[in-house]
Amino acid sequence: xxxxxxxxxxxxxxxxxxxxxxxxxxxxxxxxxxxxxxxxxxxxxxxxxxxxxxxxxxxxxxxxxxxxxxxxxxxxxxxxxxxxxxxxxxxxxxxxxxxxxxxxxxxxxxxxxxxxxxxxxxxxxxxxxxxxxxxxxxxxxxxxxxxxxxxxxxxxxxxxxxxxxxxxxxxxxxxxxxxxxxxxxxxxxxxxxxxxxxxxxxxxxxxxxxxxxxxxxxxxxxxxxxxxxxxxxxxxxxxxxxxxxxxxxxxxxxxxxxxxxxxxxxxxxxxxxxxx
Numbered sequence: 001x002x003x004x005x006x007x008x009x010x011x012x013x014x015x016x017x018x019x020x021x022x023x024x025x026x027x028x029x030x031x032x033x034x035x036x037x038x039x040x041x042x043x044x045x046x047x048x049x050x051x052x053x054x055x056x057x058x059x060x061x062x063x064x065x066x067x068x069x070x071x072x073x074x075x076x077x078x079x080x081x082x083x084x085x086x087x088x089x090x091x092x093x094x095x096x097x098x099x100x101x102x103x104x105x106x107x108x109x110x111x112x113x114x115x116x117x118x119x120x121x122x123x124x125x126x127x128x129x130x131x132x133x134x135x136x137x138x139x140x141x142x143x144x145x146x147x148x149x150x151x152x153x154x155x156x157x158x159x160x161x162x163x164x165x166x167x168x169x170x171x172x173x174x175x176x177x178x179x180x181x182x183x184x185x186x187x188x189x190x191x192x193x194x195x196x197x198x199x200x201x202x203x204x205x206x207x208x209x210x211x212x213x214x215x216x217x218x219x220x221x222x223x224x225x226x227x228x229x230x231x232x233x234x235x236x237x238x239x240x241x242x243x244x245x246x247x248x249x250x251x252x253x254x255x256x257x258x259x260x261x262x263x264x265x266x267x268x269x270x271x272x273x274x275x276x
Contacts (some may be wrong), residue, residue, distance in 0.1 A: 006033045008058065013050040015202040017044065022058035024037050026262040027065045028250065029112045031074030031179075038086055041093050042267070051209060052192065052201045053097075055120060056104040066111025069247070073257060076140060084224075085113070085231040091119045091146050092224055096217065098210040099202050104194045105130045106187070110265060115145030118154065120121030123180075124194050125154060130172040131266075132180060136234070138251065138269035140242035144234020155179050169266030203220040212227040 006023035016096050019040060021027050057063045067075070072218055076086050084092070094101055096115075105118050110133040116144055117123055117132075125132075134147045142148070144162060152160035155178040161172065166185040172184035185193050201209060254261045261268050 005036050006030060007036045007040065009062045010253075012179055013202065015206075016047040016198060017050055017052075018056065020056050020058045021064050024059050025259060027059045027061075027062035027107075027113070028068040028223045030067065030068045030071050031076060034086055034090070036077060038090050041090055041097070044099065045097060046101075046191070049206075050099045051206050052100050052102060052198050054102050054104060055117075057107060060107065061129070062107040063105045063109040063130065064116060065108060065262065066113060066115030071120045074156070084228055085235075087145055088231045089225050091116065092227060094119045095221060096214070098206075100209055100213065102194060102198055102201075104190060105181070106190070107131070108133075108262070110135055110169070111143070111147075115143065115147045115150070115237045116179075118146055118150040122197065124190060124197070125172040125175065125181045125184050126190050127172050127184040128187045130181075131169045132172075132175050133167065133169045133266050134164045135167040135265055135269055138246075139164055140237070140240065140244070140246040142230070142234050143235045144231040144237075145228065146222075146227050146231055151180070152266070153220055153222065167266060167269045169264075187244065192224060193207075210216070222231070240243060251274075 006151075008019065009019040010020070012017045012018055019037075021033075023030065023033060023099070044053060078085050100122065101120040103120045103123045105123060105128045106119065108131045109117050110131075114132055114134060134143050134151070136143045136147075148164060151163060154160075155163070159178050172181065174252055176184035177183045183193075250261075250268075253271065257268065
């Protein structure tokens with residue numbers, strides 16, 4: 001890890017690792033985030049001891065946010081025309097990893113951040129502080145990290161369409177009720193609850209955990225090719241007039257609203273489009 005990395009990896013025991021997202025002020029996903037996360041996932045993939053990886057945030061009010069589209073040129077490009085995009089590769093490897101991934105979610109989790117969370121095995125969220133959303137369509141874009149493939153399998157077609165088409169934010173109670181997350185937990189109890197789950201899993205047999213996860217995956221995962229296609233559709237949508245026009249309007253709102261734009265992104269997306 002570089003000194004100024006947006007991701008911090010901590011090995012808390014031979015069986016447990018913790019990955020913390022730290023890109024203040026609003027935990028946007030940038031090129032360095034993607035590269036470093038790919039390195040961590042690759043490193044842990046062949047670790048013979050790891051059983052549980054916990055993901056959390058070091059930035060108050062934001063778990064893991066959307067891509068920083070202003071720095072889209074910094075995102076690593078695929079090595080060849082048929083290569084799997086690096087973000088898609090990360091999501092696929094996490095889902096199939098021979099360890100269990102657990103998210104401890106406080107704050108806003110949107111776009112690519114939400115799609116990464118959907119790749120985790122267990123998602124526990126602060127009832128008071130977690131928010132979820134897929135803001136791409138309202139910005140003239142398409143989800144590209146598995147949102148259109150995984151969210152319908154988790155919450156059903158109609159609800160997934162509402163989430164994706166409205167680009168609104170959803171609270172943790174709604175997310176729990178719909179099956180978007182594993183549990184919504186009172187914020188004061190979240191850390192203790194997640195730690196209990198992690199310690200319990202770390203005490204089990206590693207092969208049994210990995211095998212049971214693989215068996216469940218067979219029943220519910222979308223084809224890998226669908227996620228690859230979605231990323232290419234997202235990348236193409238960055239070039240379309242619908243996004244270019246809305247990006248200009250969003251820039252004007254950001255200039256007025258400052259950080260509040262990210263705090264209430266779901267609301268501002270609606271305002272920006274209605275003012276056009």
